[in-house]
Amino acid sequence: MRSAAWLFCGLGMTFTPAGAFAAGNRFLPLQGAVNVRDLGGYRAVGKKTVKWGTVYRAGDLNQLTPKDVAWLESLGTPRTVVDFRSQQEKAMAPHRLPKTVQKIVEPMIDPGDILSFKNFDGHSSDDVMVELNRVLVHSAQPQYRILVNTLANPDNLPLLFNCSAGKDRTGLGAVFFLAALGVDRETIVQDYLLSADAVKDRYAAEVAEKPETAPLYTVRREYLEAAFDEIDTRYHGMEAYLTRQLGVDLEQMRTLYTE
Numbered sequence: 001m002r003s004a005a006w007l008f009c010g011l012g013m014t015f016t017p018a019g020a021f022a023a024g025n026r027f028l029p030l031q032g033a034v035n036v037r038d039l040g041g042y043r044a045v046g047k048k049t050v051k052w053g054t055v056y057r058a059g060d061l062n063q064l065t066p067k068d069v070a071w072l073e074s075l076g077t078p079r080t081v082v083d084f085r086s087q088q089e090k091a092m093a094p095h096r097l098p099k100t101v102q103k104i105v106e107p108m109i110d111p112g113d114i115l116s117f118k119n120f121d122g123h124s125s126d127d128v129m130v131e132l133n134r135v136l137v138h139s140a141q142p143q144y145r146i147l148v149n150t151l152a153n154p155d156n157l158p159l160l161f162n163c164s165a166g167k168d169r170t171g172l173g174a175v176f177f178l179a180a181l182g183v184d185r186e187t188i189v190q191d192y193l194l195s196a197d198a199v200k201d202r203y204a205a206e207v208a209e210k211p212e213t214a215p216l217y218t219v220r221r222e223y224l225e226a227a228f229d230e231i232d233t234r235y236h237g238m239e240a241y242l243t244r245q246l247g248v249d250l251e252q253m254r255t256l257y258t259e
Helices: 066-075 087-092 125-139 141-151 169-180 185-200 204-209 211-217 221-234 238-245 250-257
Strands: 055-058 080-083 103-105 159-162
Touching: 055 169, 080 141, 103 141, 125 141, 125 169, 125 211, 125 221, 141 159, 141 169, 141 250, 159 169, 169 185, 169 221, 169 238, 169 250, 185 221, 204 211, 221 238, 238 250
Parallel strands: 055 159, 080 103, 080 159
Antiparallel strands: none
């Protein structure tokens, strides 16, 4: 059975967004990579705004075209890449990175073979994705602490963090980043849900072949709500989770990433 790890994830030198960014489209205009987007522009705590051109979320970058790479280099971004993928995923799809990258951090999150395309052991694929998000809240804390610590160093910016599809492991990373800046929960959910359309074409063939697996190749509100429920009930809310479990310095993060 093909490992399920490849399914899961769901750039700081600051630049002024232009073109697609100015038009309100946070997706980077790349030809060879999907679900690459800027986390700037959201309303944060104290009526401030998350800085554009500083932190990006993405899927794998193995199909960046030479034009894509040149465009990123023209922006001077990213300087640091945080890659959540397993060793197997990285071997199957090695990144093509611009010369701007000076550091690669690899806090591997490998969900293991929790899925089977032939047998879900009595559980629907919806159930599997809900459970995945609950499990990540607990089991991936060391890896998300690494992301937080990397974000805390301004020398690492601009920073991009990614997994394979940029929707699950990366999705939760974006949740924690935006929540630390005081972005409201519904806005965070809407950012998470952007991945559904972003990866739809990429996985169309798999869904067409096995329609029952469609929930595995997308994001849904209930997946993220499961993570929120764990955080709220087991860790006494998002702020407590961020500060006590992940070691986030909220004041430092807000100083670095809002304006």
